[in-house]
Amino acid sequence: MTDKNPPRTSNDKPAEPQVGLSAIIIDEQHTLTLAELSHACAVQSGYIIELVDEGLLTPETADEHEPHRWRFTSTQMRRARMASRLQNDLGINLAGVALALQLLEEVEVLRTRLEAMDRE
């Protein structure tokens, strides 16, 4: 099988179907930098810094004064993506987003428990 999409520029390497593309898990061993997280969430890095300031995200490294040394895991990435979506779509401010995320996470835990109980 070949990729039918015509290459647009010489630098645009077409995505050929590969045999077993390897993937890495974004976790404590493979973290994202501030720039990578911003790019992955399609937001400015200033927005991620705001989320950290608001306590919505906690970078893995403790030194909060050096954003270029911050490292993030999947959990942080999921929160950042949800935060930006909720903010854009529902028109709520950061404090509201923080509350929404906290409650959503609680609901998720409760739902899992409930599902387990319903099974009995």
Add this chain to the structure above:
Amino acid sequence: MEYKDYYKIMGVARDASQDDIKRAYRKLARKYHPDVSKEPQAEVRFKELGEAYEVLKDPEKRVAYDQLGTNWKANQEFRPPPDWNAGFEFSERGFPGGDASQYSDFFESLFGRSFRSGGGGYGGATSDRGASGRGGASFHIPGEDHYAKIMIDLEDSYTGATRTITLQVPGVDVQGRVSTREHKLNVVIPRGIRPKQYIRLAGQGAPSHGRGKRGDLYLEIEFRPHPHYRVEDKDVYLDLPVAPWEAALGATVKAPTPEGIVELKIPPDSATGRKLRLKGRGIPGKTPGDYYVVLRIVPPPANDETAKSFYRSMAEHFKSFNPRAKLGVQA
């Protein structure tokens, strides 16, 4: 193409004020937002809603839409009238980002393709909106990162697995038309992956503008619900039915795990709800999770005379046993 009744989608009257429309949008958006909602079809409803609001919140687009008249019914076959759009000029202010690539053909026929931007959403996955999605870029900008959600089985996380996934990627063809193409990938799912984690496939996202780097593809992992196991973070749980005598006297029983059958020692005098831990037998990893077996005592049915008389003699024997002692009621 089907006619879309934007007023009906938003549940407002045709003469609703702009404030009413905004309120209706906020209310429904909170209800159907895919991050918040557990309603079936939430994602579809949310997209419809976004499209309806995009038209009705903008007085120019709303007037234009109203010009179509009130005789159309939702889902009716629709062709724009020949003189449609004459005399209207749309300014592109306030348009949301990449999301727009998912608007309906109906929307497109009315407001044109120029409103669409080439965001990166695929089937099942939501696309991102935000700063970098809006085109007009100068050179050497790295390609956007793409996303999709994939479902795997718990067992895949124990062994690692290869999966072929097909993504629907919107793009613009040589004629400048928006189309989706299939992007097939064979992905090695790493061992030890947990639900809600992302895996990254470098260079599998959107092509760059100019000489920048190609974007990455992120896959968010979900586990298919399992009939026996449940997963909490890295720990895996199983409810294990045991007979009353196994729980009372202790026993060695067979129990399934995602890695195969194990022999499990039930300590004597166990009650329902007792948790037995198999350390390190949860989801594998540098610090692996644990595997918990939760005992559940299942009494044999009392469906014949011998069984009933056995239960009666048990009752006789355990006369002083009060299962409701903690509730402060007499047996």
